Amino acid sequence: xxxxxxxxxxxxxxxxxxxxxxxxxxxxxxxxxxxxxxxxxxxxxxxxxxxxxxxxxxxxxxxxxxxxxxxxxxxxxxxxxxxxxxxxxxxxxxxxxxxxxxxxxxxxxxxxxxxxxxxxxxxxxxxxxxxxxxxxxxxxxxxxxxxxxxxxxxxxxxxxxxxxxxxxxxxxxxxxxxxxxxxxxxxxxxxxxxxxxxxxxxxxxxxxxxxxxxxxxxxxxxxxxxxxxxxxxxxxxxxxxxxxxxxxxxxxxxxxxxxxxxxxxxxxxxx
Amino acid sequence: xxxxxxxxxxxxxxxxxxxxxxxxxxxxxxxxxxxxxxxxxxxxxxxxxxxxxxxxxxxxxxxxxxxxxxxxxxxxxxxxxxxxxxxxxxxxxxxxxxxxxxxxxxxxxxxxxxxxxxxxxxxxxxxxxxxxxxxxxxxxxxxxxxxxxxxxxxxxxxxxxxxxxxxxxxxxxxxxxxxxxxxxxxxxxxxxxxxxxxxxxxxxxxxxxxxxxxxxxxxxxxxxxxxxxxxxxxxxxxxxxxxxxxxxxxxxxxxxxxxxxxxxxxxxxxxxxxxxxxxxxxxxxxxxxxxxxxxxxxxxxxxxxxxxxxxxxxxxxxxxxxxxxxxxxxxxxxxxxxx
Numbered sequence: 001x002x003x004x005x006x007x008x009x010x011x012x013x014x015x016x017x018x019x020x021x022x023x024x025x026x027x028x029x030x031x032x033x034x035x036x037x038x039x040x041x042x043x044x045x046x047x048x049x050x051x052x053x054x055x056x057x058x059x060x061x062x063x064x065x066x067x068x069x070x071x072x073x074x075x076x077x078x079x080x081x082x083x084x085x086x087x088x089x090x091x092x093x094x095x096x097x098x099x100x101x102x103x104x105x106x107x108x109x110x111x112x113x114x115x116x117x118x119x120x121x122x123x124x125x126x127x128x129x130x131x132x133x134x135x136x137x138x139x140x141x142x143x144x145x146x147x148x149x150x151x152x153x154x155x156x157x158x159x160x161x162x163x164x165x166x167x168x169x170x171x172x173x174x175x176x177x178x179x180x181x182x183x184x185x186x187x188x189x190x191x192x193x194x195x196x197x198x199x200x201x202x203x204x205x206x207x208x209x210x211x212x213x214x215x216x217x218x219x220x221x222x223x224x225x226x227x228x229x230x231x232x233x234x235x236x237x238x239x240x241x242x243x244x245x246x247x248x249x250x251x252x253x254x255x256x257x258x259x260x261x262x263x264x265x266x267x268x269x270x271x
Numbered sequence: 272x273x274x275x276x277x278x279x280x281x282x283x284x285x286x287x288x289x290x291x292x293x294x295x296x297x298x299x300x301x302x303x304x305x306x307x308x309x310x311x312x313x314x315x316x317x318x319x320x321x322x323x324x325x326x327x328x329x330x331x332x333x334x335x336x337x338x339x340x341x342x343x344x345x346x347x348x349x350x351x352x353x354x355x356x357x358x359x360x361x362x363x364x365x366x367x368x369x370x371x372x373x374x375x376x377x378x379x380x381x382x383x384x385x386x387x388x389x390x391x392x393x394x395x396x397x398x399x400x401x402x403x404x405x406x407x408x409x410x411x412x413x414x415x416x417x418x419x420x421x422x423x424x425x426x427x428x429x430x431x432x433x434x435x436x437x438x439x440x441x442x443x444x445x446x447x448x449x450x451x452x453x454x455x456x457x458x459x460x461x462x463x464x465x466x467x468x469x470x471x472x473x474x475x476x477x478x479x480x481x482x483x484x485x486x487x488x489x490x491x492x493x494x495x496x497x498x499x500x501x502x503x504x505x506x507x508x509x510x511x512x513x514x515x516x517x518x519x520x521x522x523x524x525x526x527x528x529x530x531x532x533x534x535x536x537x538x539x540x541x542x543x544x545x546x547x548x549x550x551x552x553x554x555x556x557x558x559x560x561x562x563x564x565x566x567x568x569x570x571x572x573x574x575x576x577x578x579x580x581x582x583x584x585x586x587x588x589x590x591x592x593x594x595x596x597x598x599x600x601x602x603x604x605x606x607x608x609x610x
Binding site for chain 1: 491544
């Protein structure tokens with residue numbers, strides 16, 4: 001990758017500090033780079049630190065060591081608003097107040113582009129919200145309360161909020177969780193559209209087939225006994241999603257088949 | 272829902288008129304109208320009534336409305352900020368701190384008129400301490416600002432300490448008449464409030480309301496959680512401090528006027544949120560109205576239930592408001608389950 005990498009993770013060590021305890025690393029040291037218009041999928045077994053990694057990129061977790069740089073600037077040196085104009089994060093779950101509608105939630109994504117005293121949306125903001133609602137198939141739901149939606153619909157509404165931030169980098173933590181097949185595929189289509197617009201995407205995924213057909217590069221995170229997890233391999237799907245590496249990381253036997261659309265299909269068996 | 276907001280407004284206006292008309296001397300709304308509309312044509316008896324209304328009932332009615340409005344808006348801010356329906360102005364320690372301030376003023380031999388100021392200082396000092404105690408110590412959370420659970424916990428702790436201190440002082444000086452004055456004030460009474468006490472507090476309440484209305488967007492963002500609000504570009508710490516400042520100013524102003532009137536800060540916002548709903552701004556207005564409504568009803572009852580004697584507003588508030596709240600809650604439970 002080139003010098004102009006949008007996001008550059010260097011020697012990053014992550015962990016959760018408990019007061020009084022000696023800091024224990026959960027993940028790292030790890031390195032990764034991502035350019036604009038690229039999709040990186042993070043894969044790995046439960047509890048290996050995929051979400052931890054994405055939280056560090058989302059500035060929810062301060063690194064114990066190392067740096068995360070966005071366009072050559074340490075993300076921790078930016079103000080909240082500066083950061084939010086460049087990076088949007090869709091967490092696995094979000095508290096949403098009972099009285100908030102889909103349109104209201106999506107509109108909150110415009111906040112980083114507004115002054116603190118602006119409480120309503122301007123006409124340009126409204127246009128962006130409207131387009132986002134159309135893109136995510138949320139138009140019919142826009143006046144519904146978010147808390148009354150299904151899990152997948154909710155996830156799309158939260159994604160809508162993130163897209164309204166008009167970020168250069170979009171971070172997704174298991175975005176397909178709770179979505180039906182159609183919306184999973186539609187989501188991945190949307191990610192490809194965003195990629196076409198030059199947006200970089202980092203997403204935690206579980207489905208190997210979806211990851212290999214969507215992502216430009218894949219990071220495989222491996223949990224290690226008695227020490228912190230590491231990125232076992234990073235690169236194109238064909239290089240990373242090999243039977244040997246997958247068996248090492250996931251502890252299952254995986255065979256790869258060619259689907260009739262040219263995509264890889266992964267069949268797994270217990271060891 | 273705007274229709275319900277409109278009904279709430281009408282109810283408050285009707286109660287304001289009722290509070291002016293009712294009392295030891297009852298007059299009709301028509302007489303009230305003529306007293307103010309045509310003061311030149313009054314006879315001597317009517318002039319006396321006009322004085323009673325303009326010098327006693329008017330400031331008292333406005334005090335009741337102002338106290339309810341302030342506590343209810345403060346409660347709304349705190350409930351939204353803490354994402355906890357049980358939060359109310361008393362949990363932040365403001366009220367008890369204000370009471371300590373007032374106790375100092377009374378036993379320090381200060382003029383009785385200085386009590387509201389002393390209450391404000393006591394309330395602000397306690398809140399500062401509570402905020403200091405609730406600063407989050409976790410660096411990994413980044414700009415997370417104030418830990419709301421810690422805020423509520425330290426508020427409760429400081430409230431208990433303050434109440435204990437006041438009770439101690441009260442029992443030590445129980446023979447003195449000043450302690451009776453303090454006790455009466457603590458029970459939540461608003462009798463004898465004059466225009467001169469009302470004016471400075473109105474200014475404080477206005478400042479609190481302006482901040483509250485200016486921070487509705489911040490309130491909405493914070494309702495998604497501190498971390499998500501930060502991810503959406505909000506400066507979490509300063510937003511929390513502004514919202515808290517509004518709640519503190521409103522509570523201190525209310526407490527200095529009326530002593531400890533509980534419940535309205537808990538129920539006012541509940542009524543607003545459950546029965547009016549809508550955007551934060553609408554709910555803020557609805558909270559103000561429902562708070563005023565509650566205290567106006569309670570004060571009307573306090574002055575009229577037992578003729579020739581006045582009941583403490585605080586007790587009536589809880590006695591009257593409690594069952595109403597339980598009724599509303601039970602009724603609303605079905606609606607929630609039906610969803």
